[in-house]
Amino acid sequence: MEEKRASKQCGGVLAFFIGVLASLVIGWWVFPQVIYSQKTQPIDFSHKVHVEGEGMDCESCHTFMEDGSFAGLPSNEQCAECHEDILGESKAEETYVNEYLNKDVEVPWLVYQYQPDNVYFSHMAHKGFECTDCHPDVGNSDTLPTYYENRISGYSKQTMKMWQCERCHAEVGTSNACYVCHK
Amino acid sequence: MQQIEFDTKWTMVVDIDKCSGCGSCMVSCQAENNIAPMEDGSNKLKTLTWMLVYELNNGKEFPERESAYLPRPCMQCGNPACVPVCPVVATTKDEEGGIVSQIYPRCIGCRYCMAACPYHARYFGWFDPIWPEGMEKALSPNTSTRPRGVVEKCNFCHSRLMDARARARAEGMDPNKLPDGWYKPACLEACPTGAISFGDSKNPEHKVHDLIKDKNAFRLLESIGMDPQVYYISRRDWVREQSDNHLPKDKH
Amino acid sequence: MDRNLFPEGVTRCGLPKFSLWMAFVAIFFLWGAYAAVVIFANGIGVTGLDNYFGFGLWITFDLAVIALGAGAFFTGFLKYILKIDQLKNIVNLAVIIGFLCYSGAMLILTMDIGQPIRAWFGYWHPNVHSMLTEVIFCITCYCVVLLIEFIPLILEQKQLNKIPFVHHFAHHLHVNMALFAGIGTFLSTFHQGSLGGMYGVMFGRPYAFRDGFFIWPWTFFLFVLSAVGTGPIFTVLVCTLIEKMTGKKLVEYKVKALMGKIAGSMLCLYMFLKIIDTWAWATGYLPSVGLTFDEMFYGNIYGKWLMWVELGLCGLVPAIMMITPSIRKNPALLYTAGILACVGVSINRYVFTVQTIAIPVMPFDTWEFYAPNWAEWTTCGMIVAYGVLVLSLCYRYLPVFPSEIKLNSKQS
Amino acid sequence: MGIDRRTFIQLVTGGVVGSLFTPVIWKSLDDAAIWSQNWSWIPRLKYGQITEHATISKFGPSPCSLMVKSVAGSPYVAKGNAENEMSKGGVDAISAGGAQLLYSPSRVKGPMKKVADGKYESISWDDAEKMLSEKLSAVKGQAGKLAIVSGDATGTSSEVLSAFAAGMGSKDCYLMPGDEQAAAVALENMGGSGQIGYDLDNSDFVLLVGADAMNSWGSVVRNQRVYADKRPTGGDIESVYVYAGPFLNSTAAISDKWVPVAPGTGSIFSLGLAYHMLNAGASASVADFADFKTLVMSRFTPDKVEKAIGVAPGVMAGLAKQLMSASAPLVISGSEFGQGAGAVDIIAASALNMLLGRVGEQGGMKLLADLPLAVDAAASRAELSSRDFAGYLAAVATDKVKAPEVMMAYEANPVYAMPQATTMAAAIAKVPFLVSFSTWMDETASIADLIMPNPHSFERFDDAQTPYGVGTTMLSACAPVIEPLYNGKSTVDVILSVASGLGIDLGYESVEAVLQAKAEKAGADWDSLVEGVAYVSDSTESDSLKFAASVLSKAVTMPKGGEIALAPYAKLNVGSSTMAIPPLNCVTVSKFELQGKDLFVQINGKTAKKLNASEGSTVKLSGAGGECVARVHINEGVMNDVIAAPLGFGHTAWDEFSRGKGDNIAKILTVGTEPGTGMAVWTSSFVSVA
Structure with missing residues (x-):
């Protein structure tokens, strides 16, 4: 009787630890993979070709407007300044010109640092x-990284979280008032 | 709670004598701030009107009757009743300029702030906002859309302030010392009778600096001590009297 | 059929009859559950709440049941800390009622807040200045304490208690119950107060705003006192109701009378302070902001009669009745006093919630009216039904009333 | 060792405990909260370059020049255009939501023909034009077979329509009723030419007789801007405003004084003032001055005036004195709701301006020169304005005039907006082929046989010349801000194309060409017009006016009294005669005008007692042509024995934002004929209350 109880208890402890271990494996290894879906950019854009090949810099395409707002990604209009016709031989360029530019459809780029509508971010203030x-x-890379989208929240994995913004603001002595970033 | 003093104080001054109650400010406010149109606009208790025009009258019988219109945005109180009660810091008064913030993704929708505000400046998203088909294409980029279940209110078109600061930075100016007229809320831009003035009342170069000292300037419910950043002006005694509660013996 | 599950030595009605009763109550529960689904799916626009009345029936109901549930902490306090041993016969019931009231209130709150998914922000992003933060922390903590107090009772169920581990566990909990009662008393006092404080700090609302002591407005203390003045007698009323429905004697009358005496004393203290508070508010504070007492009332539904009923008929009258030994000895009169007191505290919570925000503070504003709609009534009904269901199960299967056997064997 | 229940429980317990030390719960909670910020069914914002374009909105009765802000090409908010003299940077409550109106559920998305009552079928523009051409070719050259009504009093498009009517051999091209009609008839009778204008900008004392300058009279937004400029916030008042009318409307509310005057009695009020002025020695060197003086001194004595309109002699004398002592006084008369006033109201007010020596003066009443016509065959502006559509429809209704075979409605909604609406709608129903050019599915479109939608204001070329009421001749124009969202086509383009098919040469190929020619002939620069700058000209007519005493003598009749008079009022936020309540404007409607579906009319306490009505009680109002049901709001800002009632409700077409809300007060307006001029008038409507 005593023995049986002891062994049962022992088995119980074992089962308990198996449970803990399984949880830890699922929680730290499986879960982080399952929660993100992977997406690839609509066009296999090479920054390297533009930066090294054509000698362009970031500001050539990612421009500021006169009023201090940031244009973000270049529009078809900007791209067409060079790509009105197919310039090179790359498949990506051909896709762009045929599928987007000629059809007058803006490219639905996936933005890694996408911030939601409730954030007001001024590039001018972070110049x-x-x-x-x-x-x-990405400026010197030939390929674009995979875009990870959180299946629950819909955010990009690389989206800066609020605490990151706050930490930097605190470090450089900028206000962390809510309305400094929210809208 | 300690009242914070800022170097800038964004202040609205409304000349009640000039307000014709036309409603342009209310419409413009909805367009700028992405407030979905409401089919039954007559149920004033459920509609969202960050800017609301009240009808006032002198309480007398014909022919002595007079009336006036009083546009009521959020008062952006210096000593707000809504801020200390929020359990989750979704509303604060901590930014230079003194605009009371309301952060929709933080708000849990307890509505304590609404109960605390005697100006009824705070509104609740009773339902998810629905725009008639296609009208979501006319959304303004300046204010995030809100899901149901959170509190919202006028913020003096705050993102226009952010835009003005960006413009100042681009032009190499101090973003915290904006010239008069660089930052204008949508209601002001829409007001055809120029009843609304706006600016930094701590900056002598701004018109409102002097306007708030006008002998006919007053604020709503000053006796409660909320120290609003919205002033009104009226030459009419009866209008000024209705700005606050008075004991019968104090009325003149 | 389920006789083996009954507490030792008691009789209960047959399972069919019990099932019928449970089914009847479940109808109300399910009706409310349907409303809850509608509310969660569409938003709380489906209720009668609006921009003027962000707080309505739900908050009133929460405050009222939390006040009435105060019997748990106060009886626990008296039993375990002050060692008034007689109360052991009713403390179990007090704990169950307390637990039901608090958990019910929390269920209502999940519907009441616009974004239930974010409910945990209250802990993660707390605003330490907000009375509501204090309420959120204390209520949830206290609900856990009540659960801990409730658990040993469940474990004492006849069949469960046969398991040695459960038996020992329950025993240890029992031994340490004084500790939990102490924690519970502390937590409960604070949040009962904070609930009052929530209103007292609203300086934009002259009906509710009060000065106070340190960070606590007077309403803080008044709410604590009004809760302890009615909670115990509410426990007695529930007990009596169970007795009437089951036809059994469960608690000796002298215990009830003792509870009445305790409630009565607290209520007297409360009324004394409340009347001073009301007087100071009407003659001191209101004129200081340009308002008069008369301006705080309007028409019938916001009429002064509410205040006179709350303070007089449902305040002073039951207080005096309960502390007067001769009246207290008469069960009918004690119960009447109890009912009045419970109504009084509910009115108090109602006016602080609804009247406070109905009053036009801006002179050109107007009085507005609020009527709860079906969604609010049925969800409140759901919580009541939930309480009745759990209480019925507890009565049937748990040894809630230690003196039940003794009292009923004497009768037969 | 098999897994028994206990082991299982322990496994699960271990799992739960372990999970607390992993991110699963915490991250899921956090992500769920983030998800609640971005629910997929809540629309996201659009980002991109923010641009501003000038345009003109024609939603209200008077054009408004706007700057429209767009993000990545999509308009989202409109503000006033401060560079434009026509509306001076103001914006009205409809135009403020002009961007949202682009997506109004009421928009007609393309040409449609009626297939059964209330049922429409989409057709192509070619088919639509063919259909219209066929109908028109059948009536070409025959008088009385084609009628056209335009709701656009300022656009060159109406010129095109009138020229087209002329080419078709029809004289029945009309404008929707407005104050400019009475003004045109009045001016004709006073022997003047051009267009009456009022130089509010330079006046220091403005008496508004009936004219609700902040809501319905003249160029409303401009009036508001001028008013605002004259009364700087925190500064001194530079111009005194006095409003005379039956209802404390918002013009009265922001005026320095409100003089209650019975509805539709503006001429008596003015002539009553003339009495005091003449008494004080005022005169004018005009041919019929003596006749005028005799008329006034005999028939408009203070006691008679008081009996007729309820204004005490002292008040009249005081006001007359104020007018005479002001340095630049100006008297403006108009209907309290922007339509239906007789010519005599304007003649009487002009008489005051003449007595004050204010005609042709700075800050006074002006005779503005018309801009040259762009289309030669078109009717002159004065002529087009003076035509009487209400009289025409009334004659059709009573079969005094045969109904036309084809009726075309451009930017007009006569089925809803005409006085005595039921009668007028019945007259329109007699027309075998009704064409609507409306942008919106309005009441007229919804019974039309053919709908040929004009694009929204922001999607089209348009112009506006000298709106009635302004003090100088002017011209504005605009180009599209956005490509048409739907399959609309500019009505002028449709007319030009149909006309050429019918062999009528209007001289232009496209709407843009017509408008450019108009600008050129006026001497304006098209490019700067399109950029939002108005062309302004000082040119005036130099005719000397007469009092038209003989007309006054016939046309002014003293009210009998003892009846309940209707004082309708129009507020721009609930729409106009061409626009129903726009979606964003629903919340601007006063709770004293609409609650749920119930319309509220306003009476004062004394009248309420007399009518046995109380706050919120329901009344039935009956006029000559119909009935309205409304509830009562007690408002002490209404004269005794007067019911003030808002126009603009009771729509039966449109969308959920306006349909079925309240009742249409236009139904109980009673159309009468003004003796002396013969024009249809409806400012003095009496109602019976049950």
């Missing part, structure tokens, strides 16, 4: 920083 302080350094 002193390097682009790569926040954005992935």
Whole structure:
């Protein structure tokens, strides 16, 4: 009787730890993979071709407007300044010109640092920083990284979280008032 | 709670004598702030009107009757009743300029702030906003859309302030010392009778700096001590009298 | 059929009859559950709440049941801390009622807030200045304490208690119950107060705003006192109702009378302070902001009669009745006093919730009216039904009333 | 070792405990909260370059020049255009939501023909034009077979329509009723030419007789801007405003003084003032001055006036004195709701301006020169304005005039907006082929046989010349802000194309060409017009006016009294005669005008007692041509024995934002004929109340 109880207890403890272990594996390894879906950009855009090949810099396409707002990604209009016709031989360019430019459809780029509508972000106010302080350094790469989308929230995995914004603001002594960033 | 003093104080001054109650400010406010149209606009208790025009009268019988219109945005109180009660810091008065913020993604929708505000400046999203088909294409980029279940209110078209600051930065100016007229809320732009003035009342170069000192300037419910950043002006005694509660013996 | 599950030595009605009763109550529960589904699916626009009345029946109901549920902490306090041993016969019931009231209130709150998914922001992003934050923390913590107090009672169920581990566990909980009662008392006092404080700090609302002591407005203390003045007698009323429905004697009358005496004393203290508070408010505070007492009332539904009923008929009268030994000894009169007191505290919570926000503070504003609609009534009904269901199960299967066997064997 | 229940429970317990040390619960909670910020069924914002374009909106009775803000090409908010003299930077409550109106559920998305009552079928523009051409070719050259009504009093498009009517051999091209009609008839009778204008900008004392300058009279937004400029916030009042009318409307509310005057008695009020002025020695060197003086001194003595309109002699004398002592006084008369006033109201007010020596003066009443016509065959502006559509329809209704075979409604909604609406709608129903050019599915479109939608204001070329009421001749124009969202086509383009098919040469190929020619002939620069700058000209007519005493003598009749008079009023926020309540404007409607579906009319306490009505009680109002049901709001800002009632409700077509809300007060307006001029008038409507 005593023995049986002891063994049962022992087995119980074992089962308990198996449960804990399984949870930890699922929680730390499976879950982070399952929660994101992977998406690829609509066009296999190469920054390298533009930066190294054509000698362009970030501001050539990602421009500021006169009123201090940031244009973000270039529109067809801007791209067409060079790409009115197919210039090279790349498949990507051909796709762009045929599928987007000629059809007058803007490219639905996936923005890694996408912030939701409730955030007001002024690039002008952050002009002193390097682009790569926040954005992935794609300027010299031939391929675009995979875009990870959170299945629950719909956010990009690389979207800066509020605490990150707040931490930097605190470090540089900028206000962390709600309305500094929200709208 | 400690009242914070800012170097800038965005202040609205409404000349009640000039307001004809035309409603342009209310319409413009909805367009700028993405408030979905409401089919039954007559149920004033459920509609969302960040800017609301009240009809006032002197309470006398014909032919002594006089009337006036009083546009009521959020008062952006210096000592707001709504801010300290919020359990989740969804509303604060912590930004330079003194505009009381309301952060929709933080709000849990408890409505304590609405109960606390005697101006009824706060509104609740009773339902998800629905725009007639296609009208979502006319959404303004300036204010995020809100899901149901959160509180919202006038914020002096705050993102226009952010735009003005961006413009100042682009032009190499101090974003915290904006010239008069750079930052204008939508209601002001829409008001055909120029009843609304706006600016930094701490900046002597701004018109409102002097307007708030006008002998006919007053604020609503000053006795309660909420220290609003919205002033009104009226030459009419009876209008000024209705700005606050008075004991019978104090009325003149 | 389920006789083996009954507490030792008691009789209960047959299972069919019990099932019928449960089914009857379940109808109300399901009706409310349907409303809850509608509310969660469409938003709370489906209720009668509006921009003027962001708080309505739900908040009134929450405040009222939390006040009436105060019997739990106060009886626990008296039993375990002050060691008034007689109360052991009713403390179990007090704990169950307390738990039902608090958990019910929390269920209502999940509907009442616009974004239930974000409910946890209250802990993660708390605003320490808000009375509501204090309420959120204390209520949830206290609900856990009540659960801990409730658990040993469940574990004492005849069949469960046969398991040695459960038996020992329940025993240890029991031994340490004084500790939990102490924590519960602390938490409960604070949030009962904070609920009052929620209103007292609204300086934009002259009907509710009060000065106070340190950070706590006077309403803080008044709410605590009014809760402890009615909670115990509400427990007695529920007990009596169960007795009437089951035809059994469950608690000796002298215990009830003792509860009445305790409630009565607290109510007297409350009324004393409440009347001073009301006087100071009407003659001191209101004129200071240009208002008069008369301006706080309007028409019938916001009439002064509510205040006179609350303070007089449902305040002073039951207070005096309950502290007068001769009246207290008469069960009918004690119960009447109890009912009046419970109505009084409910009126108090109602006027602080609804009248407070109905009053036009801006002189050109108008009085507005609020009527709860079906969605609010049925969900409140759901909570009542939930309470009745759980209470019925507890009565049937748990040893809630230690003196039941003794009292009923004497009768037969 | 098999898994028994206990082991299982322990496994699960372990799992739960373990999960607390993983991100699963916490991350899911957080992500769920983030999800609640971005529900997929809540629309996202659009970003891109923000641009501003000038345009003209014609939703209200008077054109309004706007700057429309667009994001990535989509308009989202409109503000006033401060560079434009016509509306001076103001914006009305309809135009403020002009961008949202682009997506109004009421928009007609393309040409449609009626297949059964209330049922329409989409057709192509070619088919639509063919259908119209066929109908028109059958009536070409025959008088009385084609009628055209335009709701656009300022656009060159109406010129095109009138020229087209002329080419078709029809004289029945009309404008929808408005104050400019009475003004044109009055001016004709006073022997003047051009268009009456009022130089509000330079006046220091403005007496508004009936004319609700902030809601319905003249160029409303401009009036508001001028008013605002004259009364700087925190500064001194530079111009005194006095309003005389039956209802404390918003013009009265922001005026320095409100003089209650019975509805539709503006001429008596003015002539009553003339009495005091003449008494004080005022005169004018005009041919019929003596006749005028005799008339006034005999028939408009203070006691008679008081009996007729309820204004005490002291008040009249005081006001007359104020007018005479002001340095630049101006008297303006008009209907209290922007339509239906007789010519005598304007003649009488003009008489005051003449007595004050204010005609042709700075800050006074002006005779503005018309801009040259762009289309030669078109009727002159004065002529087009003076035509009487209400009289025409009334004659059709009573079969005094045969109904036309084809009726075309451009930017007009006569089925809803005409006085005595039921009678007028019945007259329109007699027309075998009704064509609507409306942008919206309005009441007229919804019974039309053919709908040929004009694009929305922001999607089309348009222009506006000298709106009635302004003090100088002017011209504005606009180009599209956005490509047409739907399959609309500019009505002028349709008319030009149909006309050429019928062999009528209007001289232009496209609407743009017509408008450019108009600008050129006026001497304006098209490019700067399109950029939003108005062309302004000082040119005036130099005719000397007479009092038209003989007309006054015949046309002014003293009211009998003892009846309940109707004082309709129009507020721009609930729409206009061409626009129903726009979606964003629903919340601007006063709770004293509409609650749910119930319309409220306003009476004062004394009248309520007399009518045995109380706050909220339901009354039935009956006029000559119909009935309205409404509830009562007690408002002490209404004269005794007067019911003030808002126009603009009771729509039966349109969309959920306006349909079925309240009742249409136009139904109980009673159309009468003004003796002396013969024009249809409806400012003095009496109602019986049950």
